[in-house]
Amino acid sequence: MSSVFSLSLDQELIMTNGVNGGLGGLLAERSSGAPRRRFKRYTTGTYIGLIACAIQGSPDKMLTFKQIMKKLEPFVFGDKRGIENNIRVCLSSNRCFEKVPFDPNYPNPKKNFWKVNENGITPKMFRRHFKYLINIFPGLSIPTQAVDECKDNSHAPEPLACKVAESKSVGKFTGPFSIDSLLKSDREVKRMRSTSLEERVHYGDAQRVVGRELASAKIPLLSSGPQHGHSLPPHITYNHHVLFSSPLMYRPTRYVSW
């Protein structure tokens, strides 16, 4: 049985920032009148998946912001500060990430670990960001054989759920990753969101309500920077293997046992 990650060792994970990516941006006006730079986005992957991956790759499954940045260092190209900012926004605006006080006895709003909150991940989020990261989530120990079988069908998210559902070795569990949840059509998910799911989403604004599903998750490139079509500039390509064999990782072979 192979690991989910080993399946995608040849896939590239890239995170760049358009600011230094060489492609200029647009200038937009802020409401205050101050100029605001805009950059075209060419994204086929998400920060959320990569951040979660980094966090779940740590022994305690929680990291400080600095540690997260260090882990993602090999993936950062271009304006590091911009990416830091983006990651910060990602952490604080997504419910799938939650803070854990550095010292519970002396809580400091600026000293926190960040961990993945699986309850904050909806089925859609899961399929969009975590489909290929299934094994990093305890409680979702999907046999990778199922994923193997699903590989050829990866254009459509549903077959994964079907394969998982067919697997007898997967225990019944509840929550957003439950088989039932994953099997639900998006319309059903929408209905759920109007009831129980909506209660779970603590954000009122649209930016934090989970929605769109990634129709094609075949190659989870992670990039917020420019890509030229789907062939990436050689200077920013990065092999997935580096993340999981990087000295930055606490356990270089962890991807095998996740």
Added chain:
DNA sequence: CCTTGTTTATAGCACC
């Protein structure tokens, strides 16, 4: 001053 975290605004894209 730097770091960390939050909030707001908006462009771009995909889906319906």
Added chain:
DNA sequence: GGTGCTATAAACAAGG
């Protein structure tokens, strides 16, 4: 075309 979601940029607050 409308809507939802993500990425990006910037401003701001607070702690060290």
